[in-house]
Amino acid sequence: MDLREQLEREIGDGPPLPPPETRLRAGRRALRRRRALVVVAAAGAAALIGAGAPLVLAQGGPTRGPAPVDTPTVEREEWDRWAENGGFGFDLGGHLRFSRDAVVHERRDGVLPGPRASTALDLTFDGSRTWHVIRHGRNGTWFDMPVVAGHEPDLYRDFDDYVAKVVFSLEQSGSDGPGHLRLETVGGMPSLDGAGTSIGPVVQDGQRAFGFEVESGGEARFVLLRPLAADEWRVERLEAASSATDLASWLRNLGWLPTGEEAS
């Protein structure tokens, strides 16, 4: 079977299409709304500047800066693009751009290793506060691992914890999302890149987990992984390893090793 030809036959044509004029009318309405919003947003930005209120970011630059003012047509259209993309994005040059409606609470550049631009963002757009770790890709694309801020406090205690877990996840070959890994199991233990000492399984409230001391990003870290499915794992805890304690003590402090399971 030729996949392309077969799909071409099976997909069919569907019900009758509306006339192009219907599309045109919808487009015109959207354009009128957009232009009205631009005027309102420009007025709002001017009012914010006057009041010294928390401001919106323009291209690149510092984490807090002056709000964008109304600009010629070309730039407005570029901002429209960022709005369509969820409030921000990298342009082709690798510069981070923001919609005028995006409010950035925190921004950290260069959070991921490698030559490509990367940034961690805590921002509010369209009524929703989200956390992001983004990396500029090729052809104007970018990689993002967003979560809704504070939605899963047991997984991401705060923005710092979210960023740390995303960066750690991306360093692992089995990254499967922020704080999630897809790992093979060897001898009952998940195979974690850079792992040294490991302890497990440890148990708390009937839940199983595995503890590791890992070299990650040039630093020693303690990691607790909990199984989600056959080969899916969640980064339950991730902390910088302290020279004052060892993995077993760390696990005991967290309540995961009350009986002193064997270490390997």
Add this chain to the structure above:
Amino acid sequence: MAAHRGGGILTSERDDEFTAFVAGRQARLRRVAYAVCGDWDRAEDLLQTALTKLYVAWPRVCRDGREDAYVRQIIVRTNLDEVRRPWWRRERAGLDGIDPPAPAPDLDARGDLFAALQSLPRMQRSVVVLRYWLGLSVAETAADLRISEGTVKSHAHRGLERLRSEFVIQDP
């Protein structure tokens, strides 16, 4: 851009060009939407959303000569965003664990292969449609879906394997 008023109705080069584009391309683009979502009503919504955005962005998109790609990207991204939001948006690594399977397909008036396609997780399905039906390159598919080329290859391989478990399919 030429613009003039006639009979109280604003007409412009934008309108003429947009209308011509819609007349020539909307049937094909709605089929693309249907292929990724599996429902004609939803496909119509996706296409209308994409065409409305195209009209707003027409000068920029038309200047770059990528009207078709622009609409296609909005269609596939909007379809994916429905399940990602608010948790997932844009590219991510290793999507299998978070790309939920589609609901059981309605087999009425559909072929077996199309039904099997609709049973794939959305991202796999989108990759298969873009790569093997529309014939986009790995790089073009990655750009459309905002995922890495490696992720495209992974989804394409897994999607094709799933289809091959039910059909004898030639190497695309």
